[in-house]
Amino acid sequence: MKKKKKKFLVVTIHRPENTDNQKNLKKILSILLDISRKYTVIFPTHPRIQKRINKNKFKNIKFIDPMGYLDFLSLVQKSKLVLTDSGGITEEASVMNVPCITIRKNTERPETITHGTNLLCKAEKSQIWKNIWKIENNKWKQYRGIPLWDGKTSNRIFNIIKKY
Secondary structure (H helix, E strand, C coil), rough: CCCCCEEEEEEEECCHHHEEEEHHHHHHHHHHHHHCCCCCEEEEEHHHHHHCCHHHHHEEEECCCCCCHHHHHHHHHHHHEECCCCHHHHHHHHHHCCCCECCCCCCCHHHHHHHCEEECCCCCCHHHHHHHHHHCCCCCCCCCCCCCCCCHHHHHHHHHHHCC
């Protein structure tokens, strides 16, 4: 049985530096429009961004209402990749072995970068396409386990507290 190719990506943009700055938002939407020529772009829109865009100008991008957590994780798991400015989603995508590109100057989840499951880049078309190429050609590191992401955190915390 042939494995079905994933032809859509999930986008989440909500950080003030990307949504409140009209120039950055316009640049990101232009990049998404370019990407939508090759992939279906599904964009659950944060309330902050819903107020700032005219969805009718971007017919190839599927803007959808915010989703519940489990529904969103299911969408991410079925996607080709995630394009985001969120910290938490980078962890979730990494654990689900879904490639992630973070559009920011830095991230509070540096372990996802050092372990290669998340690619960090600026909102520049050439950088984003370069990272998509890496993902398409399996030049990114698939999740092999990030130290301390083993589900045993509560036991470690309990043992530390028990010592005191």
